Amino acid sequence: MQSPVPDDRALAAQAAQGSEKAFRELLRRYERPVFSLIYRMVRDRGIAEDLSQETFIRTFNAIASYNPGYKFSSWIFKIAHNLTIDHLRKKRIDTISIHGSPDAVTPDEQARTRLVLESTHERPDAYVENIELGGQIEAAIARLRPEYRAVTLLRHVEGYSYQEIADILELPLGTVKTYIHRARLELKAALAPIT
Amino acid sequence: MKRNRPETDTLDPRATRLFAYLDGELSPVDRSALEVEAAADPALRAELRAFRSIFASMKDLVSPAPPPDLEVSVIAALQARPTPLHRLWGWFTGSLHGQPPVGPFDAILDGRLTARQVAALSSLAARDAKAARVIAGWRRLGHELSRLPEFAPAHGFADRVMARVTLPEARPSRARAAVWIRGLWPRRQERLAAASGIAFGPTAAVAGMAYLLFANNPLVTLSNLGSFLWDKGREAFLGVSQSLFDAGLGIPAAPGGFAGMASTPAILASLLLVGGLTLVSAWILYRNIFRTTAVYTTASERRHVSV
Secondary structure, three states: OOOOOOOHHHHHHHHHOOOHHHHHHHHHHHHHHHHHHHHHHHOOHHHHHHHHHHHHHHHHHOHHHOOOOOOHHHHHHHHHHHHHHHHHHHHHHHHHOOOOOOOOOOHHHHHHHOOOOOOOOOOHHHHHHHHHOOOHHHHHHHOOOHHHHHHHHHHHOOOOOHHHHHHHHOOOHHHHHHHHHHHHHHHHHHOOOOO | OOOOOOHHHHOOHHHHHHHHHHOOOOOHHHHHHHHHHHHHOHHHHHHHHHHHHHHHHHHOOOOOOOOHHHHHHHHHHHHOOOOHHHHHHHHHHOOOOOOOOOOHHHHHHHOOOOHHHHHHHHHHHHHOHHHHHHHHHHHHHHHHHHOOOOOOOOOOHHHHHHHOOOOOOOOOHHHHHHHHHHHHOOOHHHHHHHHHHHHHHHHHHHHHHHHHHHOOOOOOOHHHHHHHHHHHHHHHHHHHHHHHHHHHHOOOOOOOOOHHHHOHHHHHHHHHHHHHHHHHHHHHHHHHHHHHHHHOOOHHHHHHOOO
8 A cells, every 4th residue: 555645744844853855855846836936926047946946945944943833835935935025126126226336426436336237139048938938928927016926826826825825925814815806907907908 | 293284274265266266156246356356467367267277178088987897897796796694604604714805706716606606797798798708808817827837947956955955963852742732833713713612622521411311311302301491491590580689689598599500400401502502603613714724725735635
């Protein structure tokens, strides 16, 4: 008879005991969901891989503090979401200073702190991203505000309930419902030609 | 500080008078006075001209029509609105839990359309082509969202992660016990359910006692039990009323005043009643909290078949 598949809590308990096998099984279960969420949020494969890697490293290095009273999936998605939002915030600040640091006074300082734009030629990974995220629905999701995007992906790709999304994003349940509702309205409007 | 200053303080009396004039709200006397004043004051005439032009252009503003989605959503929601009886039943059976209150289109995308909503949407779509298009659009969006794939990171991702993870050393059994005990402390919803469902214990005790006393007694029939409960209940009520009445008049309680109520069957009857009610409340709690919590599993967990 086949032995039953251990659930996430049991795996986390084994991982906390130093079982590499348990860590690898958790990785196998969550690498795609976590990567997909982050990838759709940042729309860059390289950054998504870095952030996903960071998510797993933080989660696994803190496995001893995992409370089995909560779902492991909620915990890891919470870490992934926080890292992604931090990245998006940081990126927004960086893009403001594209012409040099606001503190730069002299032309020399401005030149030194100016961001160097990459070549406009398409990178190989950008080509892959265009194929993967090039559909109309993906483009419409990308145009959503990050908060709307996160709730939509957690709801429709990962299949979380409203309450679980509220727990993951640390938002009131009513706010989650409103975000999902508005995100759907925006998606519907964006997809009007095909719907 | 000028905080909380009434709005009326900020109104310019001159502008207020001009607006009243243009709105035709001035009395004939005030109106003539203003016209005389304007004839003599070019600045006032210019101001009046400017306001008149603004008022005229505002009349030309066209109210934008609401989007068809909104119209259809409102109609469908009104038609699918549950009656108070449905609401009560939904609460009682826990089927209202987690229902998004935002309308039938969210219910389409969440796959939670009630029978009433399905019927309302179908009838609306059958008689209104615009509504049919809107409803089909929402269904299509739901279809598109449900087909969103998951992406995989590049090959070797797991090895790259594991290379940077410090494997913890096996903890002593005491630390493991601490984690296990911490795991017993449930989440907020479950804590609430546990606190509210404390009545389970007494209910089980009462049910057990009743079983021991009555299960094997051939004299215990439904009608005997009914008369017994009625007699004992009446006796207990009269006993309490009498003692309260006596206490009000300052008469010391007669020795046996509570005899009827204090008898074991009376206590059992009361406990049975409480137990019955407790069972009902526990059932409601179960349907509204535990059952719906268990439904919340992620797509990932469904794929990996939790134990």
